[in-house]
Amino acid sequence: MTLILPDLLWHQGTLQKGFAVEWDGSGVTGLRLAEPDDRADACPHILMPACTDLQVNGSGGVMLNSDPSPEALAAIVTAQRARGTGWVLPTLITTTLDLMEQAADAVIAAWGMPGLLGLHFEGPYLSLARKGTHRAAFIRPFEPDMIPILARLREAGIPVMLTLAPECVPAQTIARLHDMGVVLSAGHTDATAEEARAGLAAGVSCFTHLYNAMPQMQSRAPGVIAAAIGSEAYAGIIADGHHVAWEMIALACRARPRPRRMFLVSDAMATIGGPDHFTLYGERIELRDGKLVNADGALAGAHVDMVTSLRHLIRDVGLDPEEAIAMASDTPHQAMGLPAPQIAPGRHRAECLALDADLRPIALPG
Structure with a gap:
């Protein structure tokens, strides 16, 4: 399991701090609050739905x-x-x-x-x-x-x-x-x-x-x-x-x-x-x-x-x-009358977007 620790996560319509995203290379497998001993495999500035x-x-x-x-x-x-x-x-x-x-x-x-x-x-x-x-x-x-x-x-x-x-x-x-x-x-x-x-x-x-x-x-x-x-x-x-x-x-x-x-x-x-x-x-x-x-x-x-x-x-x-x-x-x-997408378990990598501090896309692990 790979761990992504974004500076900011787009979550329920706002940019939020303190989240850890569990990742298996093909997409999101888990979302939780970050813990002090978490070691990041990737640290994008912003992680959001594509x-x-x-x-x-x-x-x-x-x-x-x-x-x-x-x-x-x-x-x-x-x-x-x-x-x-x-x-x-x-x-x-x-x-x-x-x-x-x-x-x-x-x-x-x-x-x-x-x-x-x-x-x-x-x-x-x-x-x-x-x-x-x-x-x-x-x-x-x-x-x-x-x-x-x-x-x-x-x-x-x-x-x-x-x-x-x-x-x-x-x-x-x-x-x-x-x-x-x-x-x-x-x-x-x-x-x-x-x-x-x-x-x-x-x-x-x-x-x-x-x-x-x-x-x-x-x-x-x-x-x-x-x-x-x-x-x-x-x-x-x-x-x-x-x-x-x-x-x-x-x-x-x-x-x-x-x-x-x-x-x-x-x-x-x-x-x-x-x-x-x-x-x-x-x-x-x-x-x-x-x-x-x-x-x-x-x-x-x-x-x-x-x-x-x-x-x-x-x-x-x-x-x-x-x-x-x-x-x-x-x-x-x-x-379009559709629910907004979220970063959540099951979200495929093509449906996730990671940005650096200059707001340019960066590759996610895997």
């Missing part, structure tokens, strides 16, 4: 849009787990109903795969004015044929997130999807503050990559961003240094009326653990100066992992470590 990412478009050289298969899901999850993200919500961006059904079939077939948390459909029921890199030709009104796809996933017990523009989907449809247990997230939206609040009242409980693909706040037009920040809904945000300025992340986090409603997302693409370019909608997307851009130089997803994003929150945004860790671990699970 990160959770609710927006992963691709990794390991694979885009889910290009290959909605169980093999692609495995490649994405494996690449993320190698980089400190233990749980992944693979994300299919705006596409045809046929590909959406294929992605649902793939997740159902792969369900039970360690690290596979569910499925995120980002679109296609979005605002054309705020489409971002999503293909305009595929953006459309909500279609009844989507209901059976979502129902099959939910009947299988699979968590599902659907990003939509609340001003583009009828309130009764939003309410029906909410009643099915689909987590509805407002994104790629041109909604006014009033339209966003109507979406929240109908069943929207989350916002997708806050600030991005949304109209920016104005003194007399607060818009969806102000409605999101002022609400008690959950909101994802990208912390890669390109999508949102550090000051704007800090502003959103500190202005929320209820704590622990912000969470990190990577918006990761195939370049994480893969080549420096890939194809989306037949267009080449490549990595330039740390960011992913299309032929016009516009942002097209992100090239960042969750551990790096967590470090950014603490070092660049200036958040308290407990607030930042919650954004990478507990809050994403809670946004």
